[in-house]
Amino acid sequence: MSMDKEAVCKVARLSQIRVSEEEIERISPQLTGILKWIEQLGEVNTDNVEPLANVVDSDLHLRKDEITDGNCSDKILANAPEEVQNFFVVPKVIE
């Protein structure tokens, strides 16, 4: 598999990262190189092997469904780049 410029553009769009023409030129061979390298996994026979997502084998424990915090909007907003009246502010999204 190779990561051509078109594929880089697509993946940059999915990643929500703006890339310049010059960056695409640079990134495309790098990602292609990494992809070729990781494709050696194809040599490994993984028939009937279950994927391992996490080494923790215990079940997630459930806590009681009760409110444990809240009333802390000031804390939540403390690092916001922009806020007004207890809301995060973003560029206008409705025409």
Place this chain on the structure above:
Amino acid sequence: MTKLTQLTITDALKGLENKNFTAQELTQAHIDAMQSAKKLNAFITETPEIALKQAKASDDRRAKGNAGLLDGIPLAIKDLFCTKNVQTTAASKILEGFKPEYESTVTKNLFSNGAIMLGKTNLDEFAMGSSNTTSYFGNVISPWKRDGDDTDLVPGGSSGGSAAAVSAHIAMGATGTDTGGSIRQPASFTGIVGMKPTYGRCSRWGVIAFASSLDTPGAFARTVEDTALLLESMAGYDPMDSTSANKEVPQYSKSLNGDIKGMKIGIPDEYRIDGMPDEIIKLWEQGIEWIKDAGAKAVRISLPHTKYALPAYYIIAPAEASSNLARYDGVRYGYRANENDLQDMYAKTRAEGFGEEVKRRIMMGTYVLSAGYYDAYYRKAQRVRRLILEDFEKAYEKCDAILTPTTPSAAFAIGENEDDPIKMYLNDVFTVTGNLAGLPGISIPSGIDKDGLPLGLQITGRAWDEETVLKIAGTIEKAAQFKCMPK
């Protein structure tokens, strides 16, 4: 009197208890060391005022007889741990100025044991790197130099600032995180001890996420005993982290007592890789002799899927990172680029806020998770991950722990290995297997190479068996008598 910055944590605790010096004196000595070693760029944020305040409170506690396990000990905290009201950046422009409203569980545990924070240490951006050359806040420079050569060397990464601070005697110990080798590799490069415990032993709550199924908080110090003490203070069950283990934490600092007679130490065939320097092979053989002299038995083992660990890691870690780092969108915290359209704002914020390696990994991770490639890459890597875990399970039927070198080379110069990302990735070839399998591992400074640079040996243990790992590490430490210090 010995200079206060030369003491081990264990000796400093005795000195404090015997009133030979105060926590404030001990802390001031380390603040002075921090000020005079600024050229290492080990810290992103220095917190001397907080440190002195904590030191005064520590002296008061000790006077009342209420001293904790680490009371009065000045530590450095990797800037990946959220610290309440103190800037926490993950070494990224995208988090510059971010002041968490809460404290990570690990730092909370350390502080409630009386530890003192000197500052927040530099790292590779979002802990992605093996050289500490991807930080937005500049490279960390190792306190070590090659003999007769003034070239600046890397301290390793990603926890490079923590390793440099402990190695240069700025801090008595430090926190780190290890996702693919980010504690053990810099410990090896800077001639100190670094330990990654079993996944789930230390809480990830408040640790800025990179690859959640691999990220493991751990500790650096200059002796095995000190490292054990730090780990004991950091570890423990935390309901705030769903992967935190509800298991009692043993008294690690006591586990160094006793010998390793009769233990079986595995020596994996597959770790003899092409191009590994003779000195590292020699050091490994020396390590085998040391454990035999102590009455343990070396047994040949096979970990057949070792070679596939790094490629599997470079699918799994970027995949998880691409998801974890989706939160940096310029809305709730951190950097925001100016744009009039929301989508444009996201894309420009992330383009300007993330560095090159981070962007590369986000894109790689997004690619392997995208429609049509998920099974071929991501699922495949997860299947290989299981085979790697099974390799270890089979090996541990024949041995109690595994002895290997920590890294395939000594520290390299800043700028080296940067032409090709894969070259840099190969630094973690001996450490990444332990992350994929979630196992505890430690690097112990064990020798020097022809240029006078430190080399480490690594012990990897069974899950939850940090005590055996520490016991063997203590034996190697005693045999190696590593006394070298950076010049």
